[in-house]
Amino acid sequence: MTKTAELASTLRVSVMRLGRRLRAERVVTDLSLSQMAALGTLDRHGALTPRELADHEKVQPPSMTRVLAGLEERGLILRTPHQTDGRQHLVTLTADAKALLKEDRRRRDAWLAQRLAELTQEERDVLRAAAPVIERLTHL
Amino acid sequence: MTKTAELASTLRVSVMRLGRRLRAERVVTDLSLSQMAALGTLDRHGALTPRELADHEKVQPPSMTRVLAGLEERGLILRTPHQTDGRQHLVTLTADAKALLKEDRRRRDAWLAQRLAELTQEERDVLRAAAPVIERLTHL
């Protein structure tokens, strides 16, 4: 096994494990995972049509219809007509949705910051150098 | 915002993103996510009772009954009677299940190793130093 292959294996295990642990810290809501995921995607990409959202989330359009209906009922999304195409509309987040996502991130960051505070300064420096490299891996 | 809080935020984003990308590489099977997750837990923890498995996966016992029925039908698990308690039994992985999990890990490692190979030696060294620290975060 090459050194790079070994690195891949140990990095995969540690990253997957930390990811699992972070997901466990997510904010408690009565929203389904699909609904939370749709909010997250809208937050990252800005306004999208239902079709674009369905493609992003890899679900069929009728499924997205139901996800959006639930979010609209709770006041978490708004629909605005498309400029030129009367069939389409754009979905955007409300202030409530943005606050919910912010709280979700805050909880996970708080958990992680607590753990980071228990490391040595050297260990934190190692992670500070690694974070942008990990980020770059997903863009290659 | 403190430096540690900033680190928590950037590290969270990059780790979650890489985790998502790695999950997308998982082996294609006709098994449900719950079934794959149960196999993974058995692989990590060794033989468990259905109740212990249900607790680990945070599902109710009747749900685990169905998950295990599907896995047993495909020859991926075996049940052995409990030594002293006639009500319980232990669930273990078959060779087929271990091979499936191995292939799953192999695929993700292959994807990641490919990406790592595109980095500089210095960047790989940074990640090599970071992996055990990331691992340690989940044990604190």
Added chain:
DNA sequence: TATTGTTATACTCTATAACTATA
């Protein structure tokens, strides 16, 4: 009497097929 595991049944989520409106 309490606990493990299963069966019976209902609810949630997602999918495919069919329909409406617009391009």
Added chain:
DNA sequence: TATAGTTATAGAGTATAACAATA
């Protein structure tokens, strides 16, 4: 005729409630 979005309906997956076997 094709596409965006919705409605109708069916198929997985998980939950609660009730039951059988053992402690």
